[in-house]
Amino acid sequence: MYTDIWLVADKDLRIEWRSRVALSQILPFALTVLVLFGFALNANREVLTAATSGLFWLTVLFVAVVAVQRSTAIETADGARRALLLAGIEPSSVFVGKALAIAVQVLGVEILMVGGVLVFYGATVESFPLLLATCVVATLAIAASGTLLGALVAGVRARETVLPILLLPLLAPVLIAASRAFDDALGVLAVDGWAWLGLLAGFGVVNALLGTLAYGPLLEET
Amino acid sequence: MSIVALRDAVVLLGRFPALSGVDLEVDAAEIVLLQGPNGAGKSTLLRFCAGLLRPHSGSAVVLGHDLRESRPAVRRSVGLLGHDTALYDDLTVTENLQFLARASRIEPEEVGSALDRLGVSARLRDVVVGRLSAGQRRRVALAGVALRRPELWLLDEPHAGLDQGGRDLVDGLVAEAAADGATVLVASHDLDRALDLATRRVSVVGGTVTPDAVGGAGIVDPLGLSSRQER
Numbered sequence: 001m002y003t004d005i006w007l008v009a010d011k012d013l014r015i016e017w018r019s020r021v022a023l024s025q026i027l028p029f030a031l032t033v034l035v036l037f038g039f040a041l042n043a044n045r046e047v048l049t050a051a052t053s054g055l056f057w058l059t060v061l062f063v064a065v066v067a068v069q070r071s072t073a074i075e076t077a078d079g080a081r082r083a084l085l086l087a088g089i090e091p092s093s094v095f096v097g098k099a100l101a102i103a104v105q106v107l108g109v110e111i112l113m114v115g116g117v118l119v120f121y122g123a124t125v126e127s128f129p130l131l132l133a134t135c136v137v138a139t140l141a142i143a144a145s146g147t148l149l150g151a152l153v154a155g156v157r158a159r160e161t162v163l164p165i166l167l168l169p170l171l172a173p174v175l176i177a178a179s180r181a182f183d184d185a186l187g188v189l190a191v192d193g194w195a196w197l198g199l200l201a202g203f204g205v206v207n208a209l210l211g212t213l214a215y216g217p218l219l220e221e222t
Numbered sequence: 223m224s225i226v227a228l229r230d231a232v233v234l235l236g237r238f239p240a241l242s243g244v245d246l247e248v249d250a251a252e253i254v255l256l257q258g259p260n261g262a263g264k265s266t267l268l269r270f271c272a273g274l275l276r277p278h279s280g281s282a283v284v285l286g287h288d289l290r291e292s293r294p295a296v297r298r299s300v301g302l303l304g305h306d307t308a309l310y311d312d313l314t315v316t317e318n319l320q321f322l323a324r325a326s327r328i329e330p331e332e333v334g335s336a337l338d339r340l341g342v343s344a345r346l347r348d349v350v351v352g353r354l355s356a357g358q359r360r361r362v363a364l365a366g367v368a369l370r371r372p373e374l375w376l377l378d379e380p381h382a383g384l385d386q387g388g389r390d391l392v393d394g395l396v397a398e399a400a401a402d403g404a405t406v407l408v409a410s411h412d413l414d415r416a417l418d419l420a421t422r423r424v425s426v427v428g429g430t431v432t433p434d435a436v437g438g439a440g441i442v443d444p445l446g447l448s449s450r451q452e453r
Binding site for chain 2: 003004007011014015018019074077078079080081082083084085086087088089220
């Protein structure tokens, strides 16, 4: 199973590295959104600092939509998904492999975005462990939900527009919980960030389990 | 034992009956040509035999596995060349086949010999598939089928887009596979070539396979698609 997971993740990451979409499109997109939020809030440091967590995770959701769309497109182009089915890889391994590849890309963008909010918004970090743990757990939850939904809409003709309509509301719990945990990590609000992180982890586990179980039938039927 | 045994099989694509009342029996080492007009159901029949579609009703057994229950087992033992090549554009030729090899638990070292068999030159092997011509892609996809050494080859227009040399290679590959005991179902509009290759042919019309005869005698050709004399 681990061999297949790595095989799928390696394949997706190799394709992304070669197409340079994450580097040349997703990352500039994310940084542009962060800067535009700054313009929209009149570059008011006080407001920006207070809103940093929400703006950060909202941008991450936009990034995730693009990453999931790319991941889905890899398998729908030229019937490539058929190769996965015929090769006999367990669908649960495909799910985990694809989710891991998305997570690596989104996490990479997040790390650079953290630098962005520190510079552009003047944010300061009070708890690095909480900040790092939030990034990792939220990213895994996003990747699990996105991969599952990507498979669900793979057979839909207008999947590029349907995916964000479905994915963004589905990820609302991640936006809320990750923003609160970040508020604590950045010292913006006096909340229990670790408790919010627990909620985030619960959401991630549920979606990961759902994905592991449902990905096979979805792969077959779409 | 029949490699393919379909009895009154019905396959729905959505609510549309893409195949209805299909009866087909194919024995080991046969090369069966599926002929019929566009949209007759040839490609659907191949995908069905590959375990990619579920039977709505009737009985369907491929390689000893019931398509109602054991489609993953069927998929692992067949090689399907469809209209699309099922290759990743941003991976090189070698990377594509190595991925397939590893996923199918085949030694990656065998990729080279599979590409050799399809005449894919060394200079193309490190080129990303997205930069290949349609014919070159087709050769790589066929190399992927050959790499798996399937018991059942399902080839949808295998000659399409290939030059003369490529077509000869395909014919050689199919003949070699059948000589090794594999069974081949091939859908083709290139009847001159396909008839030279096939040991039997059946007609697919309106999602139904017409009764066929074994061994070349009494071959059914209701559409008169071929004016050739039978061998």
